[in-house]
Each structure stands twice: as structure tokens, then as C-alpha cells.
Amino acid sequence: MEMTGEQLIPLPQEATWRALNDTAILKVCIPGCETIEQVSDTEYQLTMTAKVGPVSAKFKGKMTLSEVDVPHSYTLVFEGQGGVAGFAKGQANVRLTPESEATKLGYTVKAMVGGKLAQVGSRLIDGVARKIAEQFFSAFNKHVTGTAAGSAAGE
Amino acid sequence: MNAPVIGQPIKRKEDYRFLTGSGMYTDDVTLPGQTYAYFVRSPHAHATIRSIDVSKARAAPGVIAIFTGDDLARAKVGGLPCGWLITDVNGQPMKEPPHPPLAQGKVRYVGDHVAVVIAETLNQAKDAAELVDVDYATLPAVVNAGDARKPGAAVLHDIAPDNTCYVWALGDKAAVDRAFAGADHVTTLEFTNNRLIPNAIEPRAAVAQYSRGDDAYTLYVANQNPHVERLLMTAFVLGLPEHKVRVIAPDVGGGFGSKIYLYAEETVITWAAKQTGRPIKWTAERSESFLSDAHGRDHLTKAELALDKNGTFLAMRVITTANMGAYLSTFASCIPTILYATLLAGQYTTPAIYCQVTAVFTNTAPVDAYRGAGRPEATYVVERLVDTAARETGIDRAEIRRRNFITQFPYQTPVALLYDTGNYEATLAEAMKLADVAGFEARRKQAEDRGKLRGLGYSTYIEACGLAPSNVAGSLGGRAGLFEAGEVRVHPTGTVTVFTGSHSHGQGHETTFAQVVADRLGMPVENIDIVHGDTGRILFGMGTYGSRSIAVGGTAIVKALDKIVAKGRKIAAHMLEAAEADIEFDRGNFKVAGTDKSVTIGQVAFAAYVPHNYPLDKLEPGLNESAFYDPTNFTFPAGSHLCEVEIDPETGQTRIVNFTAVDDFGKIINPMIVEGQVHGGLAQGIGQALLEACVYDPESGQLLTGTYMDYALPRADDLPSFRVATKETPCTHNPLGVKGCGEAGAIGAPAAVINAIIDALAPLGVRDIEMPATAERVWRAMQNTRELKKAA
Numbered sequence: 001m002e003m004t005g006e007q008l009i010p011l012p013q014e015a016t017w018r019a020l021n022d023t024a025i026l027k028v029c030i031p032g033c034e035t036i037e038q039v040s041d042t043e044y045q046l047t048m049t050a051k052v053g054p055v056s057a058k059f060k061g062k063m064t065l066s067e068v069d070v071p072h073s074y075t076l077v078f079e080g081q082g083g084v085a086g087f088a089k090g091q092a093n094v095r096l097t098p099e100s101e102a103t104k105l106g107y108t109v110k111a112m113v114g115g116k117l118a119q120v121g122s123r124l125i126d127g128v129a130r131k132i133a134e135q136f137f138s139a140f141n142k143h144v145t146g147t148a149a150g151s152a153a154g155e
Numbered sequence: 156m157n158a159p160v161i162g163q164p165i166k167r168k169e170d171y172r173f174l175t176g177s178g179m180y181t182d183d184v185t186l187p188g189q190t191y192a193y194f195v196r197s198p199h200a201h202a203t204i205r206s207i208d209v210s211k212a213r214a215a216p217g218v219i220a221i222f223t224g225d226d227l228a229r230a231k232v233g234g235l236p237c238g239w240l241i242t243d244v245n246g247q248p249m250k251e252p253p254h255p256p257l258a259q260g261k262v263r264y265v266g267d268h269v270a271v272v273i274a275e276t277l278n279q280a281k282d283a284a285e286l287v288d289v290d291y292a293t294l295p296a297v298v299n300a301g302d303a304r305k306p307g308a309a310v311l312h313d314i315a316p317d318n319t320c321y322v323w324a325l326g327d328k329a330a331v332d333r334a335f336a337g338a339d340h341v342t343t344l345e346f347t348n349n350r351l352i353p354n355a356i357e358p359r360a361a362v363a364q365y366s367r368g369d370d371a372y373t374l375y376v377a378n379q380n381p382h383v384e385r386l387l388m389t390a391f392v393l394g395l396p397e398h399k400v401r402v403i404a405p406d407v408g409g410g411f412g413s414k415i416y417l418y419a420e421e422t423v424i425t426w427a428a429k430q431t432g433r434p435i436k437w438t439a440e441r442s443e444s445f446l447s448d449a450h451g452r453d454h455l456t457k458a459e460l461a462l463d464k465n466g467t468f469l470a471m472r473v474i475t476t477a478n479m480g481a482y483l484s485t486f487a488s489c490i491p492t493i494l495y496a497t498l499l500a501g502q503y504t505t506p507a508i509y510c511q512v513t514a515v516f517t518n519t520a521p522v523d524a525y526r527g528a529g530r531p532e533a534t535y536v537v538e539r540l541v542d543t544a545a546r547e548t549g550i551d552r553a554e555i556r557r558r559n560f561i562t563q564f565p566y567q568t569p570v571a572l573l574y575d576t577g578n579y580e581a582t583l584a585e586a587m588k589l590a591d592v593a594g595f596e597a598r599r600k601q602a603e604d605r606g607k608l609r610g611l612g613y614s615t616y617i618e619a620c621g622l623a624p625s626n627v628a629g630s631l632g633g634r635a636g637l638f639e640a641g642e643v644r645v646h647p648t649g650t651v652t653v654f655t656g657s658h659s660h661g662q663g664h665e666t667t668f669a670q671v672v673a674d675r676l677g678m679p680v681e682n683i684d685i686v687h688g689d690t691g692r693i694l695f696g697m698g699t700y701g702s703r704s705i706a707v708g709g710t711a712i713v714k715a716l717d718k719i720v721a722k723g724r725k726i727a728a729h730m731l732e733a734a735e736a737d738i739e740f741d742r743g744n745f746k747v748a749g750t751d752k753s754v755t756i757g758q759v760a761f762a763a764y765v766p767h768n769y770p771l772d773k774l775e776p777g778l779n780e781s782a783f784y785d786p787t788n789f790t791f792p793a794g795s796h797l798c799e800v801e802i803d804p805e806t807g808q809t810r811i812v813n814f815t816a817v818d819d820f821g822k823i824i825n826p827m828i829v830e831g832q833v834h835g836g837l838a839q840g841i842g843q844a845l846l847e848a849c850v851y852d853p854e855s856g857q858l859l860t861g862t863y864m865d866y867a868l869p870r871a872d873d874l875p876s877f878r879v880a881t882k883e884t885p886c887t888h889n890p891l892g893v894k895g896c897g898e899a900g901a902i903g904a905p906a907a908v909i910n911a912i913i914d915a916l917a918p919l920g921v922r923d924i925e926m927p928a929t930a931e932r933v934w935r936a937m938q939n940t941r942e943l944k945k946a947a
Binding site: 083084086087112113114115116118119120122123 | 195199281285286855
């Protein structure tokens with residue numbers, strides 16, 4: 001699965017960067033996120049519930065940041081185990097560029113699922129990933145601005 | 156009761172219980188104190204197991220026990236065996252990697268068994284399975300047969316560092332090479348025979364029980380051959396005395412080959428039943444069936460046919476790579492060899508044939524026999540080559556077949572088989588008449604006027620059934636006998652119970668076999684019951700596969716019936732005060748020849764069990780006889796399948812408008828059951844040609860077709876109303892003259908469908924198309940040739 005998209009975040013670049021690295025904000029904005037914990041400068045552990053078609057699973061996972069270029073870009077490698085439902089893993093490349101008062105956030109996500117998720121969910125996974133991304137950014141924009149003013153321009 | 160019974164379309168006796176919900180399938184078995192097993196399966200195609208932590212799972216509510224590969228290894232539980240030894244061209248035995256029922260150290264396909272959780276309820280077992288913490292270190296995977304031997308490919312087993320199980324060959328290579336060198340024309344094709352998933356309606360299931368009182372096991376299992384299951388499990392895996400294990404295969408809802416094999420699940424729960432002291436049930440979920448039932452086909456083939464200028468076949472050369480999956484399933488090794496290469500003569504006099512097969516391991520589910528088993532693959536090779544050769548040489552497709560048909564029998568092929576009988580011209584002529592080939596060009600023109608492309612495809616197939624002469628199987632590497640056993644018990648009041656080693660899981664044996672007995676003993680079908688599927692009640696049995704039931708199992712029953720009649724004649728002679736030589740048996744009556752003195756078989760049976768006036772000094776009481784029958788040759792059903800398709804050039808959608816099958820199954824016992832078997836086989840063959848494909852992600856090895864959303868089984872509206880007929884050339888070497896009909900449809904149909912599609916698309920320049928010929932593939936094939944033409 002590959003997904004690319006762009007979002008306009010109604011905050012300056014530095015503020016956007018900080019918000020993206022704020023576990024409290026992430027916890028609220030990642031759909032289904034139950035816990036998120038920073039275990040080192042570059043590592044997070046999290047649990048989240050996700051539903052792919054008929055398969056609903058609680059994932060235990062970790063995210064690792066690399067190639068961090070503050071406040072311009074980073075790569076996020078993630079891996080989540082969903083028990084008998086299978087697993088998901090992949091990476092996201094995130095780039096921030098200023099656009100007048102706001103920030104343009106571009107992302108490329110590559111992900112794969114395994115086990116039951118792949119068996120029953122392969123054809124659904126693109127849609128699910130896109131929906132999770134949309135929900136995340138919509139919640140994120142809403143949270144950082146305190147309004148529902150975020151504009152979505154996902155591909 | 157005097158009307159003939161053989162040849163009558165009697166309604167199936169078993170259908171009443173199937174259709175009214177009174178069947179007794181494995182999952183219907185519930186034993187006191189029963190527990191439930193759930194298997195933890197690998198989500199990875201290839202990974203090292205670093206550790207398995209079951210502590211949390213063990214503490215979960217309702218959990219009785221959890222076992223892993225280490226537990227089985229400690230208990231010295233063996234690996235699942237392979238029943239057929241193939242010898243490599245280098246003279247070495249094939250590579251037989253260990254196949255532990257629960258993975259040890261490594262998992263090798265998505266769905267591989269890692270641990271079993273046994274709990275009071277199924278949901279408790281599933282919940283606890285979530286808590287089994289397996290630490291995997293993932294490894295690269297290899298999925299496609301064509302990639303398995305490439306340098307740098309992931310290696311599955313230490314004993315096969317090139318992922319090669321064997322390289323095997325059959326035929327005179329030098330003669331074939333010579334013939335090709337002198338040929339006027341050579342037709343070459345390369346294709347994939349697509350991997351299929353069996354999809355029986357009833358998923359696999361097992362219930363295992365251990366009785367401490369008599370130190371004995373009972374296993375209920377959805378299986379096609381309970382005696383083979385017991386033999387393999389006791390002798391090779393669990394080291395149990397065979398007489399302490401009873402295997403019952405009750406009503407089974409379809410097998411298609413997938414329930415022949417000894418699988419990990421029933422083996423593990425049989426072992427665990429003693430460990431836990433509780434009966435254990437396991438029933439596959441549909442997802443598990445997709446993942447872990449043995450799959451079918453999966454060949455990559457390059458095939459060549461050499462012809463002279465008259466279109467006479469001179470030689471055939473076939474190079475195949477066959478995907479075995481991650482481990483060798485019970486009969487995996489013989490499918491792409493013994494049941495494939497030997498069929499490459501087809502119905503033709505091709506004098507020289509050479510076939511080389513390389514079997515490889517990949518990170519996919521094991522592959523084994525699936526309806527047709529090797530023979531559909533062989534037929535596809537032969538019939539696609541013949542059709543393509545006809546097109547290339549400009550010879551009519553029926554004519555090129557006729558020119559090369561075998562017409563003299565018996566016929567020794569260059570690939571080991573001796574055909575006893577057949578009449579290929581007659582089946583082809585009948586099929587062409589039924590399919591109205593004469594009117595085809597007019598129909599094609601009409602279709603054209605409607606903007607549609609119409610094509611007609613031929614497939615004149617042969618199969619080797621009635622497996623098999625045990626000594627032949629043994630000389631080819633078979634590790635089992637392939638006889639069958641039957642027992643006929645005539646009760647004191649004249650009704651009959653027959654015990655057969657041929658298991659019925661949809662074939663209608665309870666009716667067909669009863670017709671054979673009714674015919675021989677001259678009694679109504681209703682007075683005869685057929686018992687099968689229980690090692691506790693039946694002498695022995697090699698089971699049901701390879702369309703062998705009537706030819707081998709039916710003959711064993713006939714041999715036992717002969718003994719019943721012979722003994723009955725002795726008893727009747729005594730009762731009628733006549734010489735035994737003067738007693739004739741005719742439709743239920745023992746008569747003194749040339750007189751009106753007679754006794755019925757019922758009277759004879761009564762005398763046998765109430766032997767007041769009986770020759771006890773010369774004859775034992777009772778009327779119960781058994782027989783083992785080992786066939787002297789294979790049987791050779793053959794036929795002509797003609798498929799007519801119409802393609803929408805805008806969408807590539809192919810519609811089968813007519814399908815005609817004229818088959819020679821030898822003598823027919825019950826034409827309605829035969830027709831049903833043909834219909835089912837055709838549906839599966841058409842499924843392979845147009846719809847079905849098992850797909851693994853080529854990099855990750857994840858199964859992408861794990862549901863009916865993604866794996867397209869044929870539905871009623873994908874199929875036409877079939878035109879089905881039979882021609883009878885009786886088999887020469889069994890008393891019923893029967894050949895078997897279970898697999899023919901699946902064997903003949905794929906080539907007929909693809910040949911029809913190519914016939915429709917040939918005017919556009921399309922020469923070949925891969926199965927399944929989905930709308931997308933057909934549309935792309937048309938687009939590609941259009942673009943090639945534009946570019947030219």
C-alpha cells in the first residue's frame with residue numbers, strides 16, 4: 001500500500017513541528033489511539049484499535065523517528081502487532097514547507113499488513129489508511145486551532 | 156424384483172438426510188467433557204521463532220493446556236510424512252524436509268501452525284490465543300515457483316539449499332531431441348497452471364478422544380480415507396499401536412482431494428486428547444481453510460510439440476516447475492510427476508515424449524492433489540499445444556486431432572501407461588454433433604453482427620483413474636498399496652449391509668454401490684445399506700481419490716458378492732437336494748437348472764443363520780464375505796469437451812454460451828449421479844479457466860485471496876446449462892466395465908474454455924492467454940494486439 005497526500009496546517013512551520021511531536025496531541029488525534037508514550041528521543045510506543053473491514057484489532061506498536069531535519073522533515077518507521085489479526089508495518093515520510101501563514105504538510109506512506117488483515121483486508125487497506133489519515137488531520141487541525149477550520153487537500 | 160438396476164437414474168439414497176439436515180458431520184459430534192482447540196498461526200510467510208511466551212495465555216480463563224512445537228518435540232511426536240518417494244534424475248531420493256505438526260524454530264508460510272490452545276469453550280481458546288506472545292524475526296520470503304531456484308532466493312529448508320525437492324524426468328530425451336531436429340513445424344507455448352484453493356462446503360474438522368480405560372483413541376475427522384489417516388498418524392507420527400486408534404470419517408461435505416491428507420490439526424489434537432484427558436474439537440474457520448488446506452496445481456511450463464508437414468505429431472517436450480509449497484503434503488510429490496507426465500500422450504499417437512519436472516519449495520501453503528490432480532495440468536499442456544499447432548499449420552482443429560488419435564487398443568504410450576480401450580473418434584463425433592459445430596460459423600457471424608466475438612474450443616482429454624495396481628505404484632515410489640476392500644453381510648432375513656473402504660463425501664456411493672449389489676443379488680436397493688468411513692467397522696480401505704471408487708472399491712464389493720453367490724449356491728444345493736454344479740443363480744433365485752425348483756437368496760440367508768437343515772460338516776454357517784481387490788491396470792476415461800464462448804470486446808467479459816461434454820466412463824451404473832459428477836467437475840474446471848486464482852503477495856508472501864471477496868468461485872450465473880452425454884466402451888479389466896467419472900469435468904474443461912477464448916480472439920492476433928481469463932486479462936490481450944498492430 002502506498003499513499004501520498006498534502007495537508008494545509010493553519011499554523012506556522014515551527015508550531016506545526018512541535019504539535020506533531022507532542023504525544024498529548026497525537027494521542028487525541030490518532031484515531032483509536034489508547035496510549036502513546038515516548039520512550040526515547042526517537043522512539044514511541046503506542047496502542048491503538050483499528051478496524052479493517054470485518055477485522056477489528058488492538059495493535060501494540062512502536063514508532064521510530066529517523067532522518068529528522070527540524071523543522072523540515074522526518075521519517076517515521078512503524079510496526080504494530082495485532083495478535084491473531086496479524087500485523088501492520090511501514091514508514092511515513094513527512095515534509096513541512098511554509099505556505100504564507102500556514103504550513104504545507106506533505107506525506108508519503110508505505111505500509112503492508114500481514115496475517116488475517118492481509119487475507120481479508122488487502123482490498124480495503126487503501127481506503128482504511130486514507131480514512132485514518134483524513135481523521136487524523138481533521139482532528140489535528142481542529143485541535144491545534146481550536147476550531148474546525150482545517151482544510152483537507154488530501155490526494 | 157426383476158428390472159435391471161444398473162444403468163438406472165435412481166435418486167440418491169443419501170440425499171434425504173443431507174437435504175433435511177439429518178447428516179452427521181464431524182462438527183455435529185459432541186462428546187461429554189468436550190473442549191475446543193484453536194491454533195495460533197504464523198502471520199509471516201517466513202520467520203525465525205525467537206521465543207514463544209504462553210504464560211499469560213495459560214492463565215487466561217478456561218484454558219486447559221497450550222502446546223507448542225517444543226512440547227511435541229519433547230514428546231517425540233514425529234513429522235507429517237509424505238507417501239510417495241520420487242527419485243531425482245541424479246539418482247538421489249527427493250528432499251524430504253521435516254514437517255513438524257507445530258512449527259519448530261521457524262515458520263514457513265502464512266498460516267503455519269505455531270501453537271495450539273485448548274480451552275473449555277471456543278471463545279476462551281480464541282481469547283487466550285491472542286495472549287500467546289510469539290517473537291518472530293522475519294526473513295525474506297519466496298513465493299513464486301519461478302523464483303525459488305534463483306540465486307539469492309530465501310531458503311526454506313537446510314536440507315534443500317536450492318529450494319529444490321527433486322528434478323525428475325520421464326521419457327526418451329534423445330529420441331525426442333532427434334524428432335524435434337527433423338520436424339517440419341514446432342509449436343511452443345509457455346504458461347502457468349494457476350494455483351487453486353479447494354473450497355469444500357464443509358471445512359476441515361476433527362474431534363479426538365482418548366479413553367484411559369482401554370488406552371484407546373477415537374478420532375472423528377472430515378477425511379476421504381480414514382484407514383490411510385490412521386496408518387500414517389499411528390505408524391509415522393504418534394507411534395501408537397494401530398489397533399488402539401479408531402478413525403471415523405462420518406458425513407463429509409466435499410473433499411476434492413483436500414481431505415485426503417494427514418494434517419497437523421487432527422494429529423495434534425489426537426495427541427493432546429491423552430495429555431489433557433479431555434475430548435477436543437477443532438473446526439476450521441473459512442479463513443483457516445483458505446490458508447491451510449492443501450492447494451492445487453501451480454505449475455510453470457514450457458511445452459513444445461513437433462509435427463511433420465501432414466500435421467502428424469512426432470514428439471513432445473515439456474519442462475515444468477511445480478510448486479510444492481512450504482512442506483511436502485501427503486501425496487504432493489507424485490502429483491506433478493506420476494499423475495502428470497504419464498498423461499502427456501493424451502489421446503494421441505505421439506511416439507516420443509519427454510517431460511522434466513522440477514519441484515520446488517516456497518513460502519506458501521503445501522500443494523497436493525486437487526480434483527484431477529496432475530491430469531488437468533497434463534490435459535492443459537496437450538490440448539493447448541494441439542489447438543495452437545492446428546492454428547499455426549492451418550489444419551482444422553478436429554481434423555488434426557483425428558489424424559493423431561489412437562485407434563488401436565491396447566495401446567502402449569511412450570510415457571508408461573497401457574490404455575486398454577477407448578473410442579476417441581466416436582466421442583469427438585458425438586460431441587461435435589451435440590455442440591452443433593456445423594452451425595458454429597453462422598452463430599459466430601450472428602454474434603459479430605451484435606458486436607460480440609464468438610469462439611469454439613476443443614479439449615479431447617484422457618485421464619488415468621482407478622488408482623492403482625499396487626505393484627506399479629510401488630515400482631514408481633508409492634509407499635502404500637492401492638487396493639480396496641469390501642465386505643458383504645447378508646443378514647438372516649435377507650437384507651444386506653455392505654462395508655466399503657471407499658469413502659463417500661458427495662459422490663453418491665450409498666446409491667451407486669447399492670445398485671451394484673441389488674443387481675448382483677436381485678434385491679431392491681432399499682434392502683441394501685452401504686457403510687463407509689469407519690476403521691472400527693470396515694476391514695480396510697485406501698479411500699476415495701483419483702476417481703477410483705467404483706473401479707476399485709466397486710470391484711472389491713463385486714468380488715465379495717461372487718463369494719456370497721458361490722456359498723449361496725452350496726447352501727441352495729443342499730436345500731434343493733441337487734448337485735452344486737446344477738444350481739444357477741439368477742436375480743435373487745437359486746434354481747436347479749432345467750427345473751422349476753428354486754429358493755430365494757432370503758431363504759438361503761435364513762438357512763445360513765438358522766442352520767437346522769444345513770451341511771454343517773462341509774460348510775460354515777453365516778453369509779458374510781469379504782474381498783480385497785487390487786486392480787491390474789489403471790482405467791482410462793476419456794472424452795471430448797467443446798466450449799463455446801462469447802466475448803464482449805468492450806469489456807473483455809467472457810460468457811460461456813454452450814458447453815458440451817461427451818465422456819466415456821465405461822459402463823454407467825447411475826447416469827444421474829454421473830451427470831451430477833460431470834456438472835460439478837465442469838464447474839470447477841471452468842472456475843479454474845475463468846475465475847479462480849490463489850494469489851500471494853510476491854514479496855511478503857501474504858495470502859491476498861483469503862476470502863470469497865477475493866477468491867472467485869464460479870456461481871450459477873457463470874455457467875451455462877451443460878450438454879452432457881456418454882459413450883460406453885467398457886473397461887476391459889474389471890468385472891463391471893467401469894472407469895470412473897469424478898474428475899473428468901475438471902480435467903477437460905480448462906483447455907476447452909481457453910481454446911474457445913483464443914478462437915474468439917485469434918482474428919485479433921491473440922495467441923495465448925493466462926488462466927484465469929478474467930475480463931481484465933481478455934481486455935488487455937485485445938488492447939495489446941491492437942497496439943502492436945498500430946505500431947507495426
